[in-house]
Amino acid sequence: MLRVDVTKQLGEFSLQAAFESQGRVTGLFGASGAGKTSLVNIIAGLLRPDRGVIALDGETLDDTSAGVHVPPHRRRIGYVFQDARLFPHLDVRQNLDYGRRMNRLAADPAQRARITALLDIGHLLERRPGQLSGGERQRVALGRALLSKPRLLLLDEPLGSLDEGRKGEILPYLMRLRDEGIPMVYVSHDAAELRQLATQIVVLKNGRVTALGGVRVLA
Amino acid sequence: MFDLSPAESTAILLSLKVASIATLVATPFGIALAWLLARRDFWGKPVLDALVHLPLVLPPVVTGYLLLLAFGRRGLVGGWLADNFGVVFAFRWTGAALACGLMSFPLLVRPIRLSIEAVDRRLEQAASTLGAAPWRVFATVTLPLALPGVLAGMVLGFAKAIGEFGATITFVSNIPGETQTISSAVYSLIQTPDGDSAAARLVVISIVIAMAALIASEWFARRATQRLHGN
Numbered sequence: 001m002l003r004v005d006v007t008k009q010l011g012e013f014s015l016q017a018a019f020e021s022q023g024r025v026t027g028l029f030g031a032s033g034a035g036k037t038s039l040v041n042i043i044a045g046l047l048r049p050d051r052g053v054i055a056l057d058g059e060t061l062d063d064t065s066a067g068v069h070v071p072p073h074r075r076r077i078g079y080v081f082q083d084a085r086l087f088p089h090l091d092v093r094q095n096l097d098y099g100r101r102m103n104r105l106a107a108d109p110a111q112r113a114r115i116t117a118l119l120d121i122g123h124l125l126e127r128r129p130g131q132l133s134g135g136e137r138q139r140v141a142l143g144r145a146l147l148s149k150p151r152l153l154l155l156d157e158p159l160g161s162l163d164e165g166r167k168g169e170i171l172p173y174l175m176r177l178r179d180e181g182i183p184m185v186y187v188s189h190d191a192a193e194l195r196q197l198a199t200q201i202v203v204l205k206n207g208r209v210t211a212l213g214g215v216r217v218l219a
Numbered sequence: 220m221f222d223l224s225p226a227e228s229t230a231i232l233l234s235l236k237v238a239s240i241a242t243l244v245a246t247p248f249g250i251a252l253a254w255l256l257a258r259r260d261f262w263g264k265p266v267l268d269a270l271v272h273l274p275l276v277l278p279p280v281v282t283g284y285l286l287l288l289a290f291g292r293r294g295l296v297g298g299w300l301a302d303n304f305g306v307v308f309a310f311r312w313t314g315a316a317l318a319c320g321l322m323s324f325p326l327l328v329r330p331i332r333l334s335i336e337a338v339d340r341r342l343e344q345a346a347s348t349l350g351a352a353p354w355r356v357f358a359t360v361t362l363p364l365a366l367p368g369v370l371a372g373m374v375l376g377f378a379k380a381i382g383e384f385g386a387t388i389t390f391v392s393n394i395p396g397e398t399q400t401i402s403s404a405v406y407s408l409i410q411t412p413d414g415d416s417a418a419a420r421l422v423v424i425s426i427v428i429a430m431a432a433l434i435a436s437e438w439f440a441r442r443a444t445q446r447l448h449g450n
Binding site for chain 2: 044045071072073075079081083088089098099103144145
């Protein structure tokens with residue numbers, strides 16, 4: 001369970017969001033500039049809230065009144081960025097192994113084989129990110145986040161940088177992931193995308209939560 | 220023309236040794252300072268920045284004299300190092316390396332700082348969400364991506380160290396076999412009657428070393444860039 005209750009002032013923009021999510025896939029819906037990415041960065045620990053609480057499965061990750069801030073590398077929260085952010089100096093295999101190495105987890109060839117098969121990236125392992133298409137890059141970024149064995153996966157417009165054809169290429173992989181059962185927060189400005197993926201919706205408008213509930217609130 | 224006298228080859232080898240040691244010892248400090256200046260905001264940062272660049276603008280003879288005051292046998296630091304660790308800089312080749320390292324430090328730090336500033340911080344954020352503690356982010360993402368700048372800084376620093384003259388001769392004098400580098404050997408030779416042809420040989424050799432260093436740095440930078448941008 002994810003509990004969010006934070007405020008953050010960013011220049012002229014003020015973010016003030018509170019919600020609790022039991023859903024397997026929480027869809028964070030809103031236009032660009034609504035504060036979705038800032039909110040996700042706060043959940044990841046990349047941005048510190050001015051005030052408030054972030055808690056995941058009963059563990060407090062941020063609590064400004066108690067002076068608690070767990071740094072991002074100790075949160076075990078995976079993050080798939082819109083722009084993939086693969087490490088250009090590492091090949092795909094090394095990118096996929098990065099999280100496991102940093103978390104000092106034992107090698108798990110079965111898990112890696114399963115994820116590479118799930119995302120259909122087994123034939124790309126020797127390549128460098130510069131040699132991948134946009135869709136391939138995004139699939140590798142998904143695999144990289146999953147293989148760090150996160151407790152929660154944040155996806156910030158993972159299809160945002162892809163054209164319509166490529167979106168259709170990735171969406172089935174995301175649906176497979178959802179059915180794997182790993183909890184996700186999925187950020188999008190595309191209601192159709194969220195209808196297919198999300199089990200619970202948080203609507204964000206100008207830094208405020210304006211609606212909460214099932215996918216029906218998207219209507 | 221290229222029959223080098225023992226004194227000349229001694230000066231060449233000494234120059235190479237002094238400049239290599241100076242560069243290798245200065246590099247870790249240079250990387251640490253470059254990272255601080257590129258990535259951290261702290262009180263006194265402009266002062267630190269100015270201090271790093273000071274050897275570039277101070278007359279070398281002043282830097283050499285300050286080194287003599289600090290690291291000479293009766294200097295504050297020099298006396299303490301000699302008494303406690305038996306490390307002596309004054310009139311030794313180690314002192315020449317210290318002077319060269321200090322004089323080349325601004326040139327070493329600058330390209331490293333620029334290349335660290337050019338590393339995409341979003342990649343560092345991605346690394347931290349994958350579980351990398353800050354020092355591991357530095358070791359596995361920032362430093363490898365800044366490597367072309369580190370190599371360029373090392374080559375520039377080395378080239379500057381090879382050519383250093385003013386601070387070195389002021390601090391450790393011009394002792395053949397101990398502190399007489401190519402620069403100070405040329406300086407002595409052109410003041411000696413009949414020294415012209417020996418001076419010319421050393422001049423040619425210093426041009427060759429400088430050219431080789433510049434070509435090597437270009438090559439390293441290109442190799443490293445290719446490696447990083449992954450094609």
